[in-house]
Amino acid sequence: MALCIFILTSSILIILPQIEQKLYARALIKISAGTATSIMSTNSAIVYSFEWILLGENFRCIKTIATALAINGVVIISFDSEFLEIIYLKYFG
Numbered sequence: 001m002a003l004c005i006f007i008l009t010s011s012i013l014i015i016l017p018q019i020e021q022k023l024y025a026r027a028l029i030k031i032s033a034g035t036a037t038s039i040m041s042t043n044s045a046i047v048y049s050f051e052w053i054l055l056g057e058n059f060r061c062i063k064t065i066a067t068a069l070a071i072n073g074v075v076i077i078s079f080d081s082e083f084l085e086i087i088y089l090k091y092f093g
Contacts, residue, residue, distance in 0.1 A: 020040075024036060024040055027039070027040075030086065031086065034077075035077070038074050038077045039074060041070075041074065042070060042071055042074050044070070045067040045070045045071050048063055048067050049067065052064075
């Protein structure tokens with residue numbers, strides 16, 4: 001039983017970074033490298049959100065504020081002219 005759990009956990013930890021790299025490479029086709037990097041840098045904020053929701057981690061106000069500020073910073077950085085042009089063409093063009 002423990003061996004099955006180890007193999008399952010190991011395979012998940014091997015597959016997830018591969019998926020992340022594929023998604024990053026596909027994002028570089030659509031948007032600039034700076035925008036893609038800023039979006040990918042929200043990983044720590046997403047991990048904190050999931051640990052709070054799924055694992056029942058203790059709520060910490062300072063971590064929540066830092067997570068919100070990090071996500072807001074990425075959103076502001078991501079609104080460059082190229083990104084807005086892609087959104088405009090997708091929905092209105």
